[in-house]
Amino acid sequence: GENVEQHPSTLSVQEGDSAVIKCTYSDSASNYFPWYKQELGKRPQLIIDIRSNVGEKKDQRIAVTLNKTAKHFSLHITETQPEDSAVYFCAASIGGGATNKLIFGTGTLLAVQP
């Protein structure tokens, strides 16, 4: 089936700590895995993405890792700051080839305590 599971649903960390959000997907043909950040009342915005031919990607304090064998990928945020507080969604492309579906996880509410 077409499913993306995301954990945890809520995550509270102290400023400066690291945060990790994990997702699993069901379609072995999935080849694109983006992460979106949605602040309260705002539109989702892409923060990082990874393709199936790469195992890890970093962008400053944000990194994403992908394990194709286990069908899971994770978002890592280091040195968290209060402005990192938001809902984070993982997603996976479905169908492979001329991919035309993007399935989102249920979201993780990250709260960074100052």
Place this chain on the structure above:
Amino acid sequence: DAGVTQSPTHLIKTRGQHVTLRCSPISGHKSVSWYQQVLGQGPQFIFQYYEKEERGRGNFPDRFSARQFPNYSSELNVNALLLGDSALYLCASSLAQGVTGELFFGEGSRLTVL
């Protein structure tokens, strides 16, 4: 340059009515996709259009339909509204033909069905 624009921003309908939501993509983007976001959940894929053709469809009933116009703007139509259709409807545009590229979301149209 203007981002993705959606209209209307808010609307209230009653059960059984019909609704049309509109989306204008970023200039130069030929791909438009629609998502339904229920409060507390991730965006659920409804449709993806590229060059005026449907390229992907999510698990939504036939009451949901969409189209893309020659100027790449798009409409989402929902017939015979149900209470459960109450949600934020997000439109996203992208450069990529499929979904394996950054999605630029609009602010959404919040639909309330009474």
